[in-house]
Amino acid sequence: EAGVTQFPSHSVIEKGQTVTLRCDPISGHDNLYWYRRVMGKEIKFLLHFVKESKQDESGMPNNRFLAERTGGTYSTLKVQPAELEDSGVYFCASSQGEMPNHQETQYFGPGTRLLVL
Amino acid sequence: AQKITQTQPGMFVQEKEAVTLDCTYDTSDQSYGLFWYKQPSSGEMIFLIYQGSYDEQNATEGRYSLNFQKARKSANLVISASQLGDSAMYFCAMREAFYGQNFVFGPGTRLSVLP
Numbered sequence: 001e002a003g004v005t006q007f008p009s010h011s012v013i014e015k016g017q018t019v020t021l022r023c024d025p026i027s028g029h030d031n032l033y034w035y036r037r038v039m040g041k042e043i044k045f046l047l048h049f050v051k052e053s054k055q056d057e058s059g060m061p062n063n064r065f066l067a068e069r070t071g072g073t074y075s076t077l078k079v080q081p082a083e084l085e086d087s088g089v090y091f092c093a094s095s096q097g098e099m100p101n102h103q104e105t106q107y108f109g110p111g112t113r114l115l116v117l
Numbered sequence: 118a119q120k121i122t123q124t125q126p127g128m129f130v131q132e133k134e135a136v137t138l139d140c141t142y143d144t145s146d147q148s149y150g151l152f153w154y155k156q157p158s159s160g161e162m163i164f165l166i167y168q169g170s171y172d173e174q175n176a177t178e179g180r181y182s183l184n185f186q187k188a189r190k191s192a193n194l195v196i197s198a199s200q201l202g203d204s205a206m207y208f209c210a211m212r213e214a215f216y217g218q219n220f221v222f223g224p225g226t227r228l229s230v231l232p
Contacts, residue, residue, distance in 0.1 A: 033219070043208065043222040056219060091162060093220075102150040102214040103169055108162035 002026070004109035006092050012115045018080040021112045025074070025094030031055075032075050033095075033106060034067060038088035046090075049075060050097065082116045089113050120144065121209050121223035128228050130199045137184070138194040138226045140209030146170075148214035151192040153183070156206040156225070165207075168192055199230045 005024045013019050025032045034046040046065070047057040051072035060067070064083070069075040079086055093106035122141045130136035142151065153165040168176045168183045176183040184193040196203055209223040 035220070035222075042224050043210075043220075045219040045221070048219060059219070089160070093162075100148075100214060101219075102148060102212040103167075104150075105152065105164050105167055106220065107164060108154070110159070110161040113160075 004092055004094050004107055006090075006109040006112050008112060009110065010113045010115075012117065013082055014117050015084055016081045018078065019082055019114060021077045021079075021090050021092075021114070023075045023077070023092030023094075023109060025092070026107055028096065029094035029107075030072070030097030031095040031101075031104070031106075032069060033093040034075070034077055035091040035093065036088050037091070038085070041088075043091065046077075079114075082114075084116050087114055087116045120221040121211055123207075123209055123223040123226050125226045126224070128226055129231055130196075130228065131231050132201060133198055135195060135197045136199055136228065138196070138207050138209075138228065139191070140193055140223060141189070141191045142209070142211050143190065144211065144213055146213040146215050150212045151183070151185070152210045152212070152220070153181070153192075153194045154208045154210065155203075156208065157202075158205070162208070166194065196228075201230050201232060204228060204230045 007022045032049040037043045045059040048055045049069040066078045089111045091111045092109045095104040095106045149170045151168045155163045166178045166181045168185045180197045182195045206225045208225045210220045
């Protein structure tokens, strides 16, 4: 069974440009999460999809970040326009959605390393 | 206040020895889950072990075990018979049933296994 995949693995862009990150969850997983780790800081929750619906987007830093999950399959996270402080590692995770959330293991992708110059 | 505290930024252990990575947490919720993840230098986050707040027995998964002390709000990871491949960052995480609703991670502990 394929794990969570993320694309690209690395992205280097200039301030003001747009970047779109993609996440493909484990097949059949209803829950999809985005996290990020800014340099030297802790991993922080960004948002949570249940199928195609945004369950919780309380962690999104500002309106330059837009996440979508069309059809409840893969998800994209767009940063427009990117700022220097957006640099970090963006992780996607998925879980089945068959158990209470606090009991379910989230399986993480390898992350996308974003560098904004 | 920090929800998850990992007081050891870095740890060294000799190969084949056991090591304990500390994790304390803060929650008002009665139902919560505690998770440990390993992040090797390649960057991916690998799930290791889970402990539910109502689980009476400490979780074990192969060489990994969780020393869960609910009254002290600690969930230390014990790795037995360390291997060179265990060198990595280790993150403790918590998810509350009612408050917060999403994973909160600790700052991580970098473990280095010495040959």
